[in-house]
Amino acid sequence: MEDANAKLMELISGMWRSQILYTGVKLGVFDALAHGPKNAVRVARELDVDAGLLYRLMRALGSLELLKEDNNGNFSLTPIGELLRRDHPQTLRGVTLWEGGSLSYFAWRHLADLIKEGKQDGFVREFGWPLFEYLSQNPSHGEVFNEAMSSLSSMDNALVLEALENYDFSGISHLCDIGGGHGLTLCSLLVKYPHLRGTVLELPNVIEQKELLWADRMGVGDRCTYMSGDMFREVPPAGAYMVKRVLHDWNDEECIQILSNAHKAAPRDGRVFIMEAVVPGPDAPHLSKLLDIHMLVMATGRERTTEEYAGLLEEAGWTYRQTWYPASKMLGVVEGVKA
Incomplete structure (x- = not known):
C-alpha cells in the first residue's frame, strides 16, 4: 500500500512539479547555471529575484533531478537540466514555457466539461x-x-x-x-x-x-x-x-x-x-x-x-x-x- 500511496501522490502533485519546472525556466535559472556551479545568492543577484525564495525553488528543482546541490550550497545542472538551457541544441525550454504557461493552464480546466x-x-x-x-x-x-x-x-x-x-x-x-x-x-x-x-x-x-x-x-x-x-x-x-x-x-x-x-x-x-x-x-x-x-x-x-x-x-x-x-x-x- 505504501508504494501505491507514493505513486498516487506523485500523480496528485504533478501540477506542482510542472509549475516548479516552468518557473525555473521562466526566471532563467538554467541559463544562469549554463557555465558552471553557483549558489542561490549569486543566481538571485543575476536574475534580480529574492535569494531566500529562489534557494527554495532551486532546492525543489534539485528534488526533480534537474539541478544538483553540493554540501556548500552550490547548484549545477544535471544532464536533464542541461536540456532546459536556451542555447542547448536539443533544448526543451520552449515546450516548458508553452505547456506550463497561462494559455495551456486555463484551457485544461475545461477537460471535465468537454468530456461530459x-x-x-x-x-x-x-x-x-x-x-x-x-x-x-x-x-x-x-x-x-x-x-x-x-x-x-x-x-x-x-x-x-x-x-x-x-x-x-x-x-x-x-x-x-x-x-x-x-x-x-x-x-x-x-x-x-x-x-x-x-x-x-x-x-x-x-x-x-x-x-x-x-x-x-x-x-x-x-x-x-x-x-x-x-x-x-x-x-x-x-x-x-x-x-x-x-x-x-x-x-x-x-x-x-x-x-x-x-x-x-x-x-x-x-x-x-x-x-x-x-x-x-x-x-x-x-x-x-x-x-x-x-x-x-x-x-x-x-x-x-x-x-x-x-x-x-x-x-x-x-x-x-x-x-x-x-x-x-x-x-x-x-x-x-x-x-
Missing part, C-alpha cells in the same frame, strides 16, 4: 478563438508557441532520422514537407541524401523570418525551396510528402482533406509519410495517450493508432504500407503509397 458534453477544444471555450487564429492575433504568445514547436522539432528530427535509417530513398527525387516549419527535418534528409530536392510548404508568417530557415544554414539552399500556401487548398507536386506533427492537430475530415490534396498532386508512384506519436495497443503506457488528451483540450485533433492512420490514408486514396519506428517508439512514421 462530448465537445473538444477547451481553448476556444476559454479564449473564444481557435488556437492558431488566437496566436496569429497575439504575437507574444505566438513567439512562445513557435519556440515550443522548434524545441520539439529538434527532438523529433533525431527520432525520424533513426526511424528511417534503413529506408530506401533512391526512388524519390523530390520530397515536400507539408507544414514543415523552418525545414529542419527535410533539410536533414537532404543532407543525408544528396540526390533529393525538397519543398517546405508553410504559412507565410512562419517562413518570412529568413534567418530561422534551415536550408542555407545546413548547406542545402540550392536544393530546398520554401513555399507559402494553405495545405487545406492545395499542395505542390512532389514525388513524396511528409507530414510531421500536423495531422494530430485536426479532426478526421480535416486530415483527409490534407492527405487528399497530397494524393491529387502526387505521381502514380507517389508516397506519403505521416510522422506522429502513434498510439500503441491496450494497457501499454505511452506518452501518446496523454498527448491525446492535450489535443482534446487544445484543438479538434487527436493521437491515433496505426489502424486509424491507415483508415485516413484509405479515405484519401492512399494505401497503407507499413510503420517505421525508432528504438524508443516515441514517434512513428506511417507510410502510404498511391493506390
